[in-house]
Amino acid sequence: MTDPRFFVDRSLGGKVIARLLRADGWDIVTMREFYGRAGDRMNDVPWITEQARLGHAILSCDGMILSNPLERAAISDYAARAFVLPTSQMTGPEQAARFIRHRAAIHDRATADSPAGFVVYESRLSRVLP
Known part of the structure; x- marks a missing residue:
């Protein structure tokens, strides 16, 4: 099985979290890397x-990804797997540490074929979609 590739939403900033996750061996692409500056304005x-x-x-x-009906539908309709921190009030290193702490569980669920949305809490992942 190959390692999953992760897309880092602009809500996480990009530079700090990208550097820290890559240093931990994650395969990621940031919104800015993928879409350029146009990604800053994308719905x-x-x-x-x-x-x-x-x-x-x-x-x-961005908690709206898991609560906005259109975004929830996009996750469900296209079998996306989303891992969302419960707050944006964390520093880049804190965000990266939270994802890294749950690396095994996130990587395992990221390779599933079915749609899923998870909130990444301090001590656990909580599935909220579907």
């Missing part, structure tokens, strides 16, 4: 759809 549904089609799992701290 979420088109990139969720495209990244799901490519098989990339999503890392984010």
Whole structure:
């Protein structure tokens, strides 16, 4: 089995978390790397759809991805796997540490064929979609 590729949403910033996750061996692409500056203005549904089609799992701290009906539908319809921090009030190193702490569980769930949305809490992942 190959390691999953992760798409880092702009809500996570990009530079710090990208550097730290890559140093831990994660295969990631940031929104800025993939879409350039145009990604700063993109609505979420088109990139969720495209990244799901490519098989990339999503890392984010934008809770709307798991609560907005259109974004939830994009996750479900295109079998996206999204891993979302419960707050945006964390530093880049704190965000990376949270994902790294749950690396095994995230990587395992990121390779599933079915759609899924998880909140990445301090001590556990909580599935909220579907």
